[in-house]
Amino acid sequence: MDVGGDSWTCDSGRVSFAQPWVMPVREEEVAKSAAMLRDAKNTDFIVVDTEDKSTLMRMDLARSLASELRADYFTTEDLKAEYLAGLVCNRKL
Numbered sequence: 001m002d003v004g005g006d007s008w009t010c011d012s013g014r015v016s017f018a019q020p021w022v023m024p025v026r027e028e029e030v031a032k033s034a035a036m037l038r039d040a041k042n043t044d045f046i047v048v049d050t051e052d053k054s055t056l057m058r059m060d061l062a063r064s065l066a067s068e069l070r071a072d073y074f075t076t077e078d079l080k081a082e083y084l085a086g087l088v089c090n091r092k093l
Contacts (some may be wrong), residue, residue: 030061034068044091045071048079 037045047069049062066073072087079087 025059025061027061027064030065031068034065038069045069046087046091047071047073048084049073049075 037043045066047062047066051058051060051062053075063073065071074084
């Protein structure tokens, strides 16, 4: 469906919105990028999901990214500045 130059698609019961000038990120691209990063030596990852879950349009890629990276997953609601700083400090070698 075309609405004012923007596209709406329904795939597997999930409605997606794409603006013509924005390329959506696919889960396969997240997995490929994570695979390149996850085996880096002396590197640990955390993923902080900053996506607004109250909106109709969301990607929900942070949890799968964390899984692919073997990283800890947090939402912004989970974290306070002091906790995040402590987490990063504790992860340093």
